Amino acid sequence: xxxxxxxxxxxxxxxxxxxQPKDRQFIKLNTNENPYxxxxxxxxxxxxxxxxxxxxxxxxxxxxFREAAAACYGVNPQQVFAGxxxxxxxxxxxxxxxxxxxxxxDITYSFYPVYAxxxxxxxxxxxxxEDFSINISDYRIPSDGVVISNPNAPTGIAxxxxxxxxxxxxxxxxxxxxIVDEAYAAFGAQSAVTLINKxxxxxxxxxxxxxxxxxxxxxxxxxxxxxxIEGLRRMxxxxxxxxxxxxxxxxxxxxxxxTQYYSGINSRVIATRERVTExxxxxxxxxxxxxxxxxxxxxSSLGGRELFQALRxxxxxxxxxxxxxxxxxxxxxxxxxxxxxxxxKTCKDITERRKG
Amino acid sequence: xxxxxxxxxxxxxxxxxxxQPKDRQFIKLNTNENPYxxxxxxxxxxxxxxxxxxxxxxxxxxxxFREAAAACYGVNPQQVFAGxxxxxxxxxxxxxxxxxxxxxxDITYSFYPVYAxxxxxxxxxxxxxEDFSINISDYRIPSDGVVISNPNAPTGIAxxxxxxxxxxxxxxxxxxxxIVDEAYAAFGAQSAVTLINKxxxxxxxxxxxxxxxxxxxxxxxxxxxxxxIEGLRRMxxxxxxxxxxxxxxxxxxxxxxxTQYYSGINSRVIATRERVTExxxxxxxxxxxxxxxxxxxxxSSLGGRELFQALRxxxxxxxxxxxxxxxxxxxxxxxxxxxxxxxxKTCKDITERRKG
Numbered sequence: 001x002x003x004x005x006x007x008x009x010x011x012x013x014x015x016x017x018x019x020q021p022k023d024r025q026f027i028k029l030n031t032n033e034n035p036y037x038x039x040x041x042x043x044x045x046x047x048x049x050x051x052x053x054x055x056x057x058x059x060x061x062x063x064x065f066r067e068a069a070a071a072c073y074g075v076n077p078q079q080v081f082a083g084x085x086x087x088x089x090x091x092x093x094x095x096x097x098x099x100x101x102x103x104x105x106d107i108t109y110s111f112y113p114v115y116a117x118x119x120x121x122x123x124x125x126x127x128x129x130e131d132f133s134i135n136i137s138d139y140r141i142p143s144d145g146v147v148i149s150n151p152n153a154p155t156g157i158a159x160x161x162x163x164x165x166x167x168x169x170x171x172x173x174x175x176x177x178x179i180v181d182e183a184y185a186a187f188g189a190q191s192a193v194t195l196i197n198k199x200x201x202x203x204x205x206x207x208x209x210x211x212x213x214x215x216x217x218x219x220x221x222x223x224x225x226x227x228x229i230e231g232l233r234r235m236x237x238x239x240x241x242x243x244x245x246x247x248x249x250x251x252x253x254x255x256x257x258x259t260q261y262y263s264g265i266n267s268r269v270i271a272t273r274e275r276v277t278e279x280x281x282x283x284x285x286x287x288x289x290x291x292x293x294x295x296x297x298x299x300s301s302l303g304g305r306e307l308f309q310a311l312r313x314x315x316x317x318x319x320x321x322x323x324x325x326x327x328x329x330x331x332x333x334x335x336x337x338x339x340x341x342x343x344x345k346t347c348k349d350i351t352e353r354r355k356g
Numbered sequence: 357x358x359x360x361x362x363x364x365x366x367x368x369x370x371x372x373x374x375x376q377p378k379d380r381q382f383i384k385l386n387t388n389e390n391p392y393x394x395x396x397x398x399x400x401x402x403x404x405x406x407x408x409x410x411x412x413x414x415x416x417x418x419x420x421f422r423e424a425a426a427a428c429y430g431v432n433p434q435q436v437f438a439g440x441x442x443x444x445x446x447x448x449x450x451x452x453x454x455x456x457x458x459x460x461x462d463i464t465y466s467f468y469p470v471y472a473x474x475x476x477x478x479x480x481x482x483x484x485x486e487d488f489s490i491n492i493s494d495y496r497i498p499s500d501g502v503v504i505s506n507p508n509a510p511t512g513i514a515x516x517x518x519x520x521x522x523x524x525x526x527x528x529x530x531x532x533x534x535i536v537d538e539a540y541a542a543f544g545a546q547s548a549v550t551l552i553n554k555x556x557x558x559x560x561x562x563x564x565x566x567x568x569x570x571x572x573x574x575x576x577x578x579x580x581x582x583x584x585i586e587g588l589r590r591m592x593x594x595x596x597x598x599x600x601x602x603x604x605x606x607x608x609x610x611x612x613x614x615t616q617y618y619s620g621i622n623s624r625v626i627a628t629r630e631r632v633t634e635x636x637x638x639x640x641x642x643x644x645x646x647x648x649x650x651x652x653x654x655x656s657s658l659g660g661r662e663l664f665q666a667l668r669x670x671x672x673x674x675x676x677x678x679x680x681x682x683x684x685x686x687x688x689x690x691x692x693x694x695x696x697x698x699x700x701k702t703c704k705d706i707t708e709r710r711k712g
Contacts, residue, residue, distance in 0.1 A: 003531045004557060005587045008475075009452040014593030017416050028412075037408035046410075046603065050402040052393035054607070055569040056384075060373050084440065087596040096365040118594045119364075175359045201360060209413070216410040216602035231361045237370030238474045240443040246572035247402065247603040251410070 008118075015114045018319050027342060029333040030317040032153075032184070032294050034213035036265035036336075039258040042214065042251045049250035058246045060237075065244070068253045069221045073193045079223055081232040082252070084243040086183055086207035086220035087111060090147075092235035093203060093222070095119045097177040100144035105134055107326055109153045109181065128155070128325075132288055132296075136163040140170045149181040151189045154321065154331040156290030158189035168192075168199040177228065179203045186211030186266055187273070188291030193223050200225040210293055211266055212255045219244055219252035269293050273334045279344055283351065294333045296326075299351055304328045310350045316343055364474075371470045374675055383698060385689040386673040388509075388540070388650050390569035392621035392692075395614040398570065398607045405606035414602045416593075421600070424609045425577045429549045435579055437588040438608070440599040442539055442563035442576035443467060446503075448591035449559060449578070451475045453533040456500035461490055463682055465509045465537065484511070484681075488644055488652075492519040496526045505537040507545045510677065510687040512646025514545035524548075524555040533584065535559045542567030542622055543629070544647030549579050556581040566649055567622055568611045575600055575608035625649050629690045635700055639707065650689045652682075655707055660684045666706045672699055 018031035037043075062082035070077040083089035094115040104112045106125040116123045126138045132155045139146050146167065151158035164180060171178045178201055180192050185206070193204050207220035222232060236243065244252070255262070277287045277295060286298040299307060308320035308330050319331040334340065374387035393399075418438035426433040439445035450471040460468045462481040472479045482494045488511045495502050502523065507514035520536060527534045534557055536548050541562070549560050563576035578588060592599065600608070611618070633643045633651060642654040655663060663686050664676035675687040690696065 004453055004533050004583055005590075006453055006455040008455075009587045009590055012590050012594045014590050015597060016593075017413070017597040020413055020415055022415070022419075031413055033413065034411050036411070038410050042410070043406050043408075046406040047403050050399050050406065050603070050607075052399075054394050054398070054402075054572040055390050055392070057373070057376055057387055057389065057565070057571040058574070059376055059378070063378075084596060084599055088599070091595045097360055097362055099362040099364075114594050118591075177360050213411040215413040215598075218414070218598055218601040227360055231365045234361075234365055234368050234370050235474075237372075238368045238470050239447045240440060241371060241373040242571075242574060243440055243444070243599070245574040245601065245604055247406070248601055251406075 012117055013114060015111045019317060021317065024315070026315055026317045027335065027339050028317050029335050029339070029343065030319045031215070032210055032333045033215045034210060034265065034269065034293065035334065035339065036213055036268065038213040038251070039255060039261040041258050041261070042254045045254035046247050046251040049247050054246060058242050058244060058249055060241050062244055062249055065219070065249045065253045065256070066221070068256045072256045072259060073223060075193065075196065075223055078226050079196060079229060081222040081229045082244055083220050083222065083232075083236070084218045085209060086181065086205045088243060089205050089220055089222045089232065090179070090181065091115055091118065092232045092239070093179055093205070094121060096231040096235045097228070098145050102145045102147065103139055103141070103143045104147045105152065107132065107155065109149050110321070112147055133157050134159055134163070136167050139167050143176065145177040145179070146171060147179040147181065149183065150192070151184050151187070151291040153184065153292065154294065154319070154326070154329070155288050155296050156184070156292040156294060157288055158291035161190040161192060164192045165195065168195060168202050172199050172201045175201065177201050177203060179205060181205045183207045183210055184292035186262075187270055187293045196224050200227065203228050208252055208255055212262055213265065214251065214255055217248050217251050219248045269334050272337050272340055276334065276340045276344065280347070283348060285347070294331050296329050296331050298329045301354060302351065304330050307350065311346060314346045316346055368473055369470060371467045375673060377673065380671070382671050382673045383691065383695050384673050385691050385695070385699065386675045387571070388566055388689045389571045390566060390621065390625065390649065391690065391695065392569055392624065394569040394607070395611060395617040397614050397617070398610045401610035402603050402607040405603050410602060414598050414600060414605055416597050418600055418605055421575070421605050421609045421612070422577070424612045428612045428615060429579060431549065431552065431579055434582050435552060435585060437578040437585045438600055439576050439578065439588075439592070440574045441565060442537065442561045444599060445561050445576055445578045445588065446535070446537065447471055447474065448588045448595070449535055449561070450477060452587040452591045453584070454501050458501045458503065459495050459497070459499045460503040461508065463488065463511065465505050466677070468503055489513050490515055490519070492523050495523050499532065501533040501535070502527060503535040503537065505539065506548070507540050507543070507647040509540065509648065510650065510675070510682070510685070511644050511652050512540070512648040512650055513644055514647035517546040517548060520548045521551065524551060524558050528555050528557045531557065533557050533559060535561060537561045539563045539566055540648035542618075543626055543649045552580050556583065559584050564608055564611055568618055569621065570607065570611055573604050573607050575604045625690050628693050628696055632690065632696045632700065636703070639704060641703070650687050652685050652687050654685045657710060658707065660686050663706065667702060670702045672702055
């Protein structure tokens with residue numbers, strides 16, 4: 001079979017997104033969605049945009065959304081690129097900036113090797129330390145560029161801004177691009193956006209899916225110097241001129257403007273994460289120190305797959321990665337306090353049953 | 357400059373979409389949008405989808421939208437792929453199915469050579485006949501596949517279904533993919549969807565932007581055998597798992613279901629096109645025989661650029677392509693009868709001024 005696929009299509013190993021169950025009601029802690037709804041101003045803006053003007057193409061430059069994001073971060077709109085989620089932006093960035101061997105951690109967002117394969121870019125995996133943190137010095141070696149998620153996924157562990165500077169300086173001397181994926185930064189890491197005027201090789205990628213509660217809207221943005229932004233535009237305009245629809249543009253603009261609402265809900269997510277971390281540790285779970293809206297946890301006498309399965313049977317969806325070094329862990333998105341209380345109680349039951 | 361772009365990014369010649377004016381009120385006949393609004397059921401469905409569930413990822417399989425499109429065309433949902441407009445689907449298709457030299461007309465949708473460059477696919481341009489029609493026999497030569505827009509753009513001229521069969525048979529014997537881009541088929545061409553079970557190499561690509569009045573929603577679909585659909589999915593899942601947001605999925609589903617509304621407005625577009633064609637011909641314009649929602653026209657003593665510019669000064673936007681063989685033409689989207697009456701009067705003024 002596969003008569004019609006070319007070599008690229010045959011060789012791809014596509015990314016597998018987390019399950020989106022349709023039938024049964026689960027407590028859904030598997031895809032790092034925000035447990036709180038989007039800002040009411042977003043809903044209002046989207047409803048308002050749902051009118052007869054849908055017959056017209058959207059603004060291909062995404063001007064209003066980019067201007068709002070620029071204002072929010074104190075940068076120039078020419079330093080902002082808008083895309084259909086950070087996934088699309090990363091796909092364009094890999095396609096525009098890398099050719100030879102790039103570096104990223106052995107344990108990180110599992111879409112990075114997929115992008116590299118899509119564009120036929122060789123890559124080298126740099127092992128995390130034993131404690132699953134990134135040793136930034138390991139990346140100061142010859143390469144065609146570096147991609148780091150900060151905080152990292154699925155560990156949740158963040159780098160200091162000084163580490164970002166330390167590597168950005170090294171890569172800038174060689175004119176190599178450094179992508180910092182800040183999908184989860186709003187939950188506790190320091191954003192490197194403040195560094196873009198100093199480091200023209202630094203591209204910060206962000207999404208509205210997590211901290212802005214809009215996984216269903218498909219919007220994200222990248223911030224960096226104009227040359228990098230222009231490279232992304234060239235890729236976009238060679239692929240699909242309009243990747244954000246009128247509704248996503250309207251909702252995205254309203255979202256980045258409503259920082260007050262979002263810092264409110266994200267503070268709640270952080271508080272829940274800290275509380276849950278403490279309880280799970282008291283129950284003898286290993287919990288990596290997370291700066292994200294998820295935790296990466298392990299229970300000594302239970303395999304990750306087993307824990308995942310036992311939780312699923314109790315109606316709780318989490319994510320398990322069947323990969324070296326982390327097969328014993330599960331990744332748990334932070335839900336509401338009520339959801340997390342059920343999660344903790346279920347974990348307790350499962351692990352006690354195990355002992356008993 | 358361009359320090360950070362790789363060879364691909366440097367060599368791209370991105371597509372230029374038609375102007376989307378922000379300041380002045382134009383009669384906008386330049387991007388083939390439908391002059392009539394989307395179905396009220398679409399607006400209703402989008403507004404309904406604008407709720408707190410936007411915090412959750414959309415269905416990556418686009419199940420409900422695909423099922424609705426499948427029902428509308430009498431095919432199996434497994435034979436349908438959903439994408440962010442036909443542009444994205446074409447980008448994936450070029451990336452999945454072609455490697456060596458492919459064929460398309462010298463005058464056609466100007467995104468095709470851009471996709472070929474993006475994926476580094478060589479291509480050979482097959483000249484249209486003198487009368488700007490496609491001679492299908494010209495494509496029965498060795499190649500890695502063929503892409504044809506039916507009706508063709510920007511000419512508007514359609515092929516017969518027999519021509520499609522004639523080429524599909526030839527290409528299927530060589531296991532080469534034949535993409536038929538039916539973006540404008542609803543305005544007068546025969547769809548080749550009926551042939552997909554006979555020709556497993558045939559991929560029909562369609563969009564909701566034109567005949568469904570939803571250019572601003574970004575949704576489209578492809579219909580073909582399951583192996584082709586799976587190839588598109590592999591590309592999508594190596595690029596961005598969720599390219600249609602919840603609003604586009606809801607609106608798209610409602611749109612493909614409301615065939616009655618759309619056949620009503622599209623009949624009006626066709627009637628207007630026929631009326632305008634007749635009047636323009638009586639004014640000594642050359643008007644190619646169009647089966648699309650646009651016409652491709654020329655006035656002997658005026659260059660295309662000149663006509664474009666004169667219309668623009670009178671507040672009418674059309675499209676001019678500064679390319680060999682067609683530089684004397686302009687492409688005019690069919691607007692409402694009122695808009696087209698103004699267009700005709702303005703053309704009359706411009707050409708009479710020219711004579712006088």
